[in-house]
Amino acid sequence: MDVLTLTTNADAPFMNEQMRVMERRGVSFSTLSVSGDGRAGHSRSPADYLRFLPTVIRESANGYDLVHAHYGLTAPMALSQLRKPVVLSLWGSDIYGPIEPLSRACVPLCDEVVVMSEEMRRYLGRDCVVIPDGVDLEKFQPGPKASARDAVGWDDDGYHVLFPYTPAREVKNYPRARRIVNAVNGLIDEPVRLHTVYDVDHDAIPDYMNAADALLLTSHSEGSPNSVKEALACNLPVVSVDVGDVRTRLEGVEPSHVGTDDDDLVEGLRRVLERDERSNGRERARDVSINRTADRMLGVYERLV
The missing domain is CATH 3.40.50.2000 (Glycogen Phosphorylase B;)
Incomplete structure (x- = not known):
């Protein structure tokens, strides 16, 4: 299975660890990240997202089985390609913050929506899959x-x-x-x-x-x-x-x-x-x-x- 991943944060540990484990189960990932600095204290411009759009459309034509959009701001780009099914993972601040209207507008158009908790599912008021990000129990262990x-x-x-x-x-x-x-x-x-x-x-x-x-x-x-x-x-x-x-x-x-x-x-x-x-x-x-x-x-x- 080949998956195109869209993200605003290519360094997110929980996303990368999940992909690493799924690669051992036969899934291949290619990741596209929005350009610009999205760290705390910085903000991307609308132009950064507009430049991201044609990149996603071009890349999605390269034989992927589905597109997985991480965070609500990447959902419009995932939906724009029109070729492959879309999974949208909502992280929390994309429905509890200022971009909530955008995330809510995209949710009904996605083939599957994944949220982190039952609280998020109830807040959205829609049928979706609850899958919290996992923790690596081999890395995180009690120590002296x-x-x-x-x-x-x-x-x-x-x-x-x-x-x-x-x-x-x-x-x-x-x-x-x-x-x-x-x-x-x-x-x-x-x-x-x-x-x-x-x-x-x-x-x-x-x-x-x-x-x-x-x-x-x-x-x-x-x-x-x-x-x-x-x-x-x-x-x-x-x-x-x-x-x-x-x-x-x-x-x-x-x-x-x-x-x-x-x-x-x-x-x-x-x-x-x-x-x-x-x-x-x-x-x-x-x-x-x-x-x-x-x-x-x-x-x-x-x-x-």
Whole structure:
């Protein structure tokens, strides 16, 4: 099976890991990415997308079985080629943000629509396939905290809270994370440090997960945040707002906490840190292993082809 992948972010680890696993099952991928800089703090122009359109139309004529559009902004280009069936994967911010009208307009025209969570499916109000991005359980495993802290250069004193996003991504709500950690710092004796980790090799992320005492998620919106699933795989406790499928993922996971307001998040993070224990999250992470989710995506492809 030959698949043409369209994306706004060719470096997205969850997308590339899924394709890597599916290649072992006999799928061949060619990837086209929109030109320009789409990182946080930057924006592509409409001209970048217009230039992308003829490239997609030309490439789609080269014998592919289907076109897989990742993120709502690539859906119009996928639909423009008119030759092959289209799978659209929505990532979360493309239906919870300013481009929601575009994504919703394209959804009925696609042959299959994949969303990350039941919450996204209900929000769309349409029949679609729920396949959260998977986590590589071989890469993300529990490890010794001391050696992980040596690897990432963190001191061994106090508590370390991981915020695995750039503060420039407004949707991740860094100011709230900073506010929560500052409040907890005033409640416990040991210092609490908030670490923003971004633009590092994805292979290094397990070290940060194993070095941290908790992962803090304060996003305005999410689909199925991979950082939470990666934390589960490393038995890292998670403190999060009730967003996306986080509550479902953390069901039965201790210690962890889903908060509803700042006071609740502060108290939840304080309790998690003072327990100073790893969680039992790895068992829950098996539900979303990369092998399981890749098999489900392959089933979508096979139905179309």
